[in-house]
Amino acid sequence: MIFAAVFTVRCRVLRSAALQFPYQTVMHLGIYCPTTCGVADYLQRYKPNMDRELDQMEQDLEDIANLTKGAQDKVVYLRDTETQAQKQAPDTYIKKSTSMLDDILRFEKSILAQEDQLYQLQSILQANEKRITDLKQMSLQLDQICKEPCKDTVEIQSVTGKDCQDIANKGGKVSGLYYVKPARAPEAFLVYCEIDSFGRGWTVLQRRRDGSVDFNKNWVQYKEGFGYLSPDDKTEFWLGNEKIHLLSVQSSVPYILRIEMVDWDGNKKYADYATFKLGPEVDAYRLTYAYYFGGDAGDAFDGYDFGDDPSDKFYTSHNGMQFSTPDKDNDKFHQNCASEEGSGWWMNRCHAAHLNGKYYQGGKYTEKDTQNGYDNGIIWATWHSRWYSLKETTMKIIPINRIGVDGQHSGAKQFGGLGDI
Ligand SMILES: [Ca+2]
Numbered sequence: 001m002i003f004a005a006v007f008t009v010r011c012r013v014l015r016s017a018a019l020q021f022p023y024q025t026v027m028h029l030g031i032y033c034p035t036t037c038g039v040a041d042y043l044q045r046y047k048p049n050m051d052r053e054l055d056q057m058e059q060d061l062e063d064i065a066n067l068t069k070g071a072q073d074k075v076v077y078l079r080d081t082e083t084q085a086q087k088q089a090p091d092t093y094i095k096k097s098t099s100m101l102d103d104i105l106r107f108e109k110s111i112l113a114q115e116d117q118l119y120q121l122q123s124i125l126q127a128n129e130k131r132i133t134d135l136k137q138m139s140l141q142l143d144q145i146c147k148e149p150c151k152d153t154v155e156i157q158s159v160t161g162k163d164c165q166d167i168a169n170k171g172g173k174v175s176g177l178y179y180v181k182p183a184r185a186p187e188a189f190l191v192y193c194e195i196d197s198f199g200r201g202w203t204v205l206q207r208r209r210d211g212s213v214d215f216n217k218n219w220v221q222y223k224e225g226f227g228y229l230s231p232d233d234k235t236e237f238w239l240g241n242e243k244i245h246l247l248s249v250q251s252s253v254p255y256i257l258r259i260e261m262v263d264w265d266g267n268k269k270y271a272d273y274a275t276f277k278l279g280p281e282v283d284a285y286r287l288t289y290a291y292y293f294g295g296d297a298g299d300a301f302d303g304y305d306f307g308d309d310p311s312d313k314f315y316t317s318h319n320g321m322q323f324s325t326p327d328k329d330n331d332k333f334h335q336n337c338a339s340e341e342g343s344g345w346w347m348n349r350c351h352a353a354h355l356n357g358k359y360y361q362g363g364k365y366t367e368k369d370t371q372n373g374y375d376n377g378i379i380w381a382t383w384h385s386r387w388y389s390l391k392e393t394t395m396k397i398i399p400i401n402r403i404g405v406d407g408q409h410s411g412a413k414q415f416g417g418l419g420d421i
Contacts (some may be wrong), residue, residue, distance in 0.1 A: 155231050156190070163247055164193035165399050168201030176231040182243075183250035189243055192229050194396060198405050202258070203247060205239045206395035208378060211359030212236050216342035219328040223281065238344075238356065241285040241323060245278040247397065255397040256293060259355065261380055262392040264363040269383055271295035276397060284322035284330045287346040293403075298382025304352035306386070316381070318353060321346035341376035350374070352381040360389035 160179045161167040167178050175195050180203065181188035194202040208215075213227040213236035225240025248255055257276035262268050272293035279286035292299040303317030315332065322330035324338040324347040331337045337350035345356050357378045360369065365387060367373045377389025384390065 157193075160188060162250060163397075163399075164191065164195065164201035164203040165402055166201070167193055168195045168199050172201065175233065177229055180247070182246040185243075185246045190229055191239065191243075192231075192233060192237075194233070200398060200402050200405060202396040202398050204233075204394060204396045205244050205247075205257075206355060206393065207233070207236050208355065208359065208390070208393040209234075209236055211361065215344070215356045215358070217325065217344060219325040219344075222323065222325050222344040223285075241278060242281065245280055245285060248277045251399065253399045253401055254290070256400045256403050257289065257395065257397050259295075259297070259353075259380075260392075260394040260396075261297060261383065261390050263384060263388070264391045269295065269297035269380075271297040271299065271301070271380075272403070273301060274400060279322075284324075284328070286320065286322045287318055289319055297380055300353035300380045300382040302352075303348075304381035306381070313352075315349035316352035317348060318346045318351065321348050340372045340374050342371065343376065351379065352386075354379040355390075355393045355395065357389065363388050363391065365389055 155176065157167075157172060157174070157176050157178045159167050159170050159172040160181065161170055161172075162182050163180055164172075164178065167180070172178060172193065172195055175193060177190055178193045179188040180191050192204045192207075194204055196202075207227075215238065217226055217238075222238060223241045225238055225243060227237030228235035229237055254275040255277075257273040258270055259273075260268065260270045272295050273289040273291070274293040275288075275290035277288045279288070289301070292302060301318045303313035303315070305313045306316070321332075323344060324330045324336075325344040326336070326339040326342065329336040329338065331347035331349060333347070333349040337347035338344060341350065341354070342358060343354065343356040345351060345354055354376070355378055358370075358376050360377050363384075365377055370376050375386035377387070378393060379386050379388075380390060
């Protein structure tokens with residue numbers, strides 16, 4: 001501030017001197033005032049006007065300076081504005097808008113994905129609602145059923161007798177489940193009776209048909225019986241050695257044991273044995289029969305010469321053999337036939353017939369399929385090889401005096417047991 005004030009004073013002095021002198025020399029000196037007094041007069045006369053003009057000029061200069069300052073301010077303002085504008089140039093906006101567009105696209109994709117998920121969830125929800133409705137319906141139905149007392153839906157025929165032939169004689173006409181009470185039986189027990197159109201009543205002792213029951217059982221199970229009896233003959237079972245014993249020894253009229261078999265090609269064959277009996281438990285349910293009564297399957301109970309040894313036939317016969325199970329060895333072998341082959345049977349050393357053997361789907365099997373390398377299938381050696389397991393078997397008894405009532409003698413090709421197969 002101090003320097004500026006000094007500068008202003010100096011300018012004013014210089015300016016006054018410079019402006020006064022040229023007027024004197026160029027315009028008026030020597031023309032109006034040849035003497036110095038004339039100069040003084042002249043100066044006296046024009047000085048006030050000149051001062052006014054100078055003041056005016058000074059004022060003008062000041063105005064111009066102010067205007068310049070204003071213009072400069074304006075330029076600065078414009079430059080700042082431009083810079084500001086440059087900063088916010090279209091590039092930035094483009095970048096911003098591109099970024100915004102990307103965001104929008106992302107949001108759109110996200111929204112679409114969420115809508116899709118929502119749709120799927122709605123579908124699941126609808127499916128679940130339907131399931132819940134179904135379950136509620138089932139629950140209501142079950143509630144209704146549970147309110148009713150339980151009923152045994154297995155139909156058991158009302159006729160009873162000492163065996164199925166007795167039942168047929170008393171008017172039993174349909175095959176199904178009946179109670180029988182053999183002469184020395186302490187109580188009646190259930191059996192499946194096969195009653196044919198000739199009025200014959202077969203008492204069924206054993207049934208194989210689909211491999212649904214495991215015949216690898218112990219002594220007590222074979223004694224009491226196992227598997228399932230069904231009124232429509234659709235199940236597998238062993239009636240039980242004790243029951244078979246009581247049935248077979250009760251009558252003065254001997255029984256025929258008929259064995260029916262079906263192979264995997266649908267061929268059917270049978271074998272009959274006269275005066276079939278099973279001893280009491282103290283004699284290990286020993287099998288006895290008088291003779292082979294006939295049939296087209298051959299007499300496998302009499303043993304079979306497999307060609308391995310001359311004694312094959314003797315050691316594979318069954319008449320007179322006691323019953324063996326894996327846990328009770330009553331066979332003629334130094335080892336345990338029933339244990340090695342996983343079945344209960346009238347084992348010798350070991351067998352040519354083996355109807356309680358393992359069930360092999362398709363029939364043919366080899367040593368590799370067995371547990372111990374022995375032929376353990378369902379075998380009837382006089383019909384099929386011991387390495388062929390039969391598809392179905394039935395063991396059933398009937399009093400011998402009923403065997404010819406269908407007009408055919410023993411050895412006939414037809415039988416009624418598996419007639420619908
Ligand atoms: Ca033995």
